[in-house]
Amino acid sequence: MMKTETLRALLVDRELGELPGDVAELLDAYVAAVPVARAEADATARTVSTTRDTIHRYPDLALTTEMEVESQITPIVYWLASRLARAAALIAVAALAGWLGYRAGHSASPDGRLQAAGNTGAAAPRVVDSRFKGLWTQYQVAYDSRRVAFIMTK
Numbered sequence: 001m002m003k004t005e006t007l008r009a010l011l012v013d014r015e016l017g018e019l020p021g022d023v024a025e026l027l028d029a030y031v032a033a034v035p036v037a038r039a040e041a042d043a044t045a046r047t048v049s050t051t052r053d054t055i056h057r058y059p060d061l062a063l064t065t066e067m068e069v070e071s072q073i074t075p076i077v078y079w080l081a082s083r084l085a086r087a088a089a090l091i092a093v094a095a096l097a098g099w100l101g102y103r104a105g106h107s108a109s110p111d112g113r114l115q116a117a118g119n120t121g122a123a124a125p126r127v128v129d130s131r132f133k134g135l136w137t138q139y140q141v142a143y144d145s146r147r148v149a150f151i152m153t154k
Helices: 004-015 021-033 035-057 076-106
Strands: 140-144 149-153
Touching: 004 021, 004 035, 021 035
Parallel strands: none
Antiparallel strands: 140 149
16 A cells, blocks of 8 residues: 555646656556545546646746845945944044043043042142153153254153
8 A cells, every 4th residue: 555645746746747657657557456546546636637727717826937036235325324333333432432541641640640539638748750750751852963863851
């Protein structure tokens, strides 16, 4: 006894003309010998016939071999907007980092420690290290014509 799924697949292939001749002859012999297979073959023939008639009557129902490819085109507005948003975020981060660095440099005392905002009492004695005057040291450059060289001083 053949499985029902296998029988149905063979019957559909036979109705569509996709079976080789020798396999179609064997299938016809099986259908003639087994009454259940004969009923299944009649049902499959009616189904395929109804489908063919429907497709001929309504050709828009048939699947076409040409598949419509969705457009992968992104409008320039969306492309540009995403790039501008990233650039704006980068500029904002850079500006914030620069402002924080500027504020940290101006709030530092001459000895390099941060001043407390609420500490405005009597001046406490400070120890000033003359070797380091902050993160940004200023140099003055002068040209010595006798030595024919540049001189840098703090």
